[in-house]
Amino acid sequence: MARELLREKVARWIRPEVRAATAYHVLESRGLIKLDAMENPYTWPARLKDEWLQRLSEVSLNRYPEPAARDLKARLRDVMNVPSDMDILLGNGSDELIQIVTVTLSGPGRSVLAPEPTFVMYRAIAEVHGINFVGVPLRPDNFSLDLSAMLSAIKKYQPAAVFLAWPNNPTGNLFDVSAVEQIIRSASGLVVMDEAYHTFAGESFMDRLQAYDNLLVMRTVSKLGLAGLRLGMLAGQSGWINEFDKVRLPYNIGVLTQVSADFILAHHGVLDEQARQICDDRQTLFRELSALPGIKVWPSRANFILFRTASDRVNDVFEGLRAHGILIKNLDGTHELLQACLRVTVGGPEENDRFLNALGSLL
Ligand SMILES: Cc1ncc(COP(=O)(O)O)c(C=O)c1O
Known part of the structure; x- marks a missing residue:
């Protein structure tokens, strides 16, 4: 009986899209x-590890982290080649950045769009927040973009954001640059280039940020060898980044992450x-x-x-x-x-x- 009552309460109060989801x-x-x-798979040389532990021992855990993470942002700007006129938003992994972008753009009638198969969190985050997710199938033979299907879906749904993992997970390929540029030009909403695997691909849209005012570039340090830290970065025009920053929770990047990432990126x-x-x-x-x-x-x-x-x-x-x-x-x-x-x-x-x-x- 008590269990039945609890089930009823959960059904009444937990939003149906959350109940329908799986963790x-x-x-x-x-x-x-x-x-x-x-x-x-690799760790760091013993000398670096010792230096890092020394740095960590100097951290004041009784204090909140530096809220704007200025040192770390400056380091990331340098290491990730973020243009000097672009702003940076940090997330607890790029997962959190996808969530911040999606939630900030949410609202009645809003959609986000991505080619599929792709990184599952674009869909999962949209769905638990009750935002319509539009998945456009990739070409079955080589997983390239079906450009005409993408363009007609963009025209039909007017997505608030298009997420493009570049290289794509789980297919491993880079989508054609000119197809991506056509998508950026025809989207009235944002296009987020998720460059989680940038270091292995050696190509980037970072230097095209000035050319397109609806383009954002996302990176993570996870695949570089720092998955345990949980640190992602979104770069783009301050007009967008300032708005997303209002949705970011204060102190989302812990002091151990800030100090550790700053340290190892200085030895990148x-x-x-x-x-x-x-x-x-x-x-x-x-x-x-x-x-x-x-x-x-x-x-x-x-x-x-x-x-x-x-x-x-x-x-x-x-x-x-x-x-x-x-x-x-x-x-x-x-x-x-x-x-x-x-x-x-x-x-x-x-x-x-x-x-x-x-x-x-x-x-
Ligand atoms: C394309 C893509 N973006 C983002 C992520 C998540 O990265 P993070 O560890 O920074 O949350 C992954 C993780 O597999 C990924 O494949």
Whole structure:
């Protein structure tokens, strides 16, 4: 009876779109080789670690963090090449920035749009906030943009924001630059270029910010090797950033994150070298995956690779890898274009070898 009453109260007060949603689910990874979440497999040299710990020991945890995170923003501006006339907004991961943008633009009749399959949080955040999400399918063969479908959906729905992951997750490709520019020109709302994997692609829209007043560029430090810090950055015209800043909660970037990110970005050569290594290993992994029987592999500009198994084998392959101690991402059933698809993060050379050997034995 008490349980029934609670159920009624929840049904009455929790918004239906939240009740209909499922919480973001992360599989247990303890004891497994973790190739599911696009993390950097490397740590820092001992000398840097000691210096960092020294810096952390000087932090005043009894005080709130610097609210505008000025030092960190200056460091990011320098390392990420943000033009001097553009403003920066920081988020607790780029997930929080997607949420801030979506919530700020929400309202009756508003939509946000993205090609799909893509990063799932664009849709998930829109849906729990009751904002209409428009997903436009990518081309099934190579996951490029269907430009005419994108342009007609933009015309029809007049989205408040278009999110473009560049490179795209989980497909790994960069969309064609001139197609993206046509989208920016034809959208009356904002276009957010989500450059989470920028360091592995080496291309950016950052230097086009001055050319388009509806363009924003988003980056994260997660894929650079700092996923545990939770720090994302949105760069764009101050006219937009000032409005988003009103929706950001005060002190959203903790003092440990501010100090740690500032410290390691001052030594970003270490992270750049790790990214170079990951790009080299991506080549090897791609070549060796492509040589395995019965799978199709897509080229990637990011730190992960998408591949497809025979349709009746995908779950066996995924579970078989797990039994071999390797966790990757099973995308089967998440979108009709991802049938029998799996995504593997580029790990360290030994991890990649163990993955390839296990996969080879399962195929
Ligand atoms: C395209 C894209 N954007 C954003 C994110 C989230 O990044 P963050 O860790 O900064 O929240 C991811 C994470 O996988 C991603 O793939």
